[in-house]
Amino acid sequence: MPRNFFTLMRSSAPAATDVPAATRSGHGTPPPNWTAEAATGVHLDASLEAVRHEITEEVDTALQLRDVSAFYGDFQAIDRMSMPIPRNRVTALIGPSGCGKSTLLRCCNRMNDLIPGARMDGEIEFEGRNLLDPNIDAVEVRRRIGMVFQKPNPFPKSIYENVAFGARINGYSGDMDRLVEDALRRAALWDEVRDELDKSGLALSGGQQQRLCIARAIAVQPEIILMDEPASALDPVATLKIEDLMRELAEEYTIVVVTHNMQQAGRVSDYTAFLLAGEERVGRLVEFGPTQDIFTNPLDQRTEDYITGRYG
């Protein structure tokens, strides 16, 4: 299935003009080799300066967050967060409960649009366009940026239908059986369910259900997969399976994962962002960088405290 099978813009309105034409037309070709400073330093408010480690490898940006804020009614949940999400890497969002990890994640595919009273500010650049722009079709955003939830939530339908649904509603016309098999294989579930694709998705174990949800997300061929604590409801063995899966998926997809498990973040992620809610419960980005650096050499005292488990 061609990647640009679908159009991102709802209308044929001209794309945001502040984006260089090269980036806009060159589908999926963000500027080569950026560095943290070049990519994020521009818009930053001095008072919100987060610690940014230098990114040494050459890597593309899948998403570029610039001053992203999110509100629920009058309450501001996250405040002007700026960071890159590197392509084909696993980025972990860590931080204590209530610091806005889920909120940030849900901003990235406009899932927060669905909450009455929720509002977003700032800019999330994706293929040269600002995802938070009201002219952007949120439905198409969600197809290109998939999501896996904390609690496995397969549809109360057959395993096959669970996987096929997304592709079908998006007008996929190829060989559905192969697509389903492929997605289930990549989610490391095929061998367990190959003989019972008619079985209800709810009849699987929790770990299998979560892998089914991952297969469902893969089947629409997104570019980015957002995962909100995907293993927190699972036992250690199932958790390991999901972690292995994330590593494998990172070869083809960009993955953003929220986790409360430091070991998991260390094992699975290439980059880590540490978020923290200060007074008034407003979440801010504290530190961002390669996971190696963050875990071995945190520059902010609060990051160190959190990683070593000294935080509340």
Added chain:
Amino acid sequence: MTPMGMTAPSAQLTAFSPRVRFRRGVSVAFMVAALLAIAVSMIMLGALIVEIAVDGAARLFTDGAGVGREAGGGILTDLPTPAGMRWMTWALPVAILLPFVGPRLVNALAPGLPRIAERAMGVIVVAPVAIFVHILYVRFESAYYVEYARAVGIDGASGNIFQVLGEASGFQIVRLLVVGVLVPLAIVAAGWFGAQRMRRPSLIIPAIMIAGWVVYLFMDPWFLSSFPSRKPAEAGIFSAVTGTLYMMVITAAVAFPLGVGAALYLEEYARRNWFSRMIQVNISNLAGVPSIIYGLLGLQVFVRVLEFERSVLAGACTMALLVMPIIIVSAQEALRTVPPSMREAAYAVGATRWQMIRFHVLPYAFGGMLTGNILAMSRAIGETAPLIAIGALTFIAFLADSPTDDFTVLPIQIFNWVARPQAGFHEIAASAIIVLMVILLLMNAAAIIMRQRTRTDW
């Protein structure tokens, strides 16, 4: 020390402590209240049912000839019954059971059949039912036509189906198509799509159907198949039953889509603002309006302004208004049971709101909506006041041939018979009540089964 006058802590652990005794006292009090309420209502209901059954059974189960009926008149009894037809009557219980038992047997004998074979099996086992319904109904229409021709004085009416079609009104053709063709096709489709689900059959449906068939064997079908008469022994409820069924079908066809649409709007699309709150409050208010008021509304709007006259259509539209609040509220409740996580899951793979509703919310909530609809229908089926207000007739000697025809319904027929002085009419009123109750019970059973089905399916 025992604070606040309680017994010593160790005493509190025993089953005789005042706290435990108080709790038991409370539960006993509730139990007594419940038993009282149940006893009173059961005894009264039981007495009522026994009285009606004793009165009504005489007319329902004894041969009409025994109470002095003149020969002829009923339609079903006049059906020509060639040998094949009689054989099919006996095959009916088998045909009812097969769709439920057959696939299970097949599955036990030859497990792991491919899906297509399983489905073919489903079709094969339900086919007899479909054919039976088709033949029986076409024969009925022919017999009815012959009867009609005799009454109106048309010569040479043989009841040949082409002759019937040639003479039929548009409504009759629709009736023939729906009952004689679509219903059998739907049964076949049920076999095709249901083959797999039937592995786990609910035996309630065939049990009810077979019980009904057994009762029918012992019944005098004459009462069901003849029109009202001045003589109680010859009076039947044919026009009342068909009138009720026509009205229910049209009522459901009007009220269900509108009600579900309104519920979808209120639950899924409307912003939570003063406008939607006002609608919501008013729907609840409408549910409390006395039904006679709906009758007066229907009289003015449907009978007079829209000039539907005293027709099935006017009655059905009035009933649709009456039950709409029930349907809306129950559909809303069904929609609210859809887990938010399921909605999010659909959105997360790029579904639009309508796709999310169409493929996930509606299938999930449909059982609940259908249940609400059936309960609303069973409310409508017993309503008399609004129909009297719009002027439904009580003496109808022919079937409604179009939605604009005069009609009567069971409760009105019952009301009319009860109001007469002769004891004979009181008896057949009781018989009609039994029929009405059976229809009601069947509808409620269907609602319960559907609710359970949707629950186990997911």
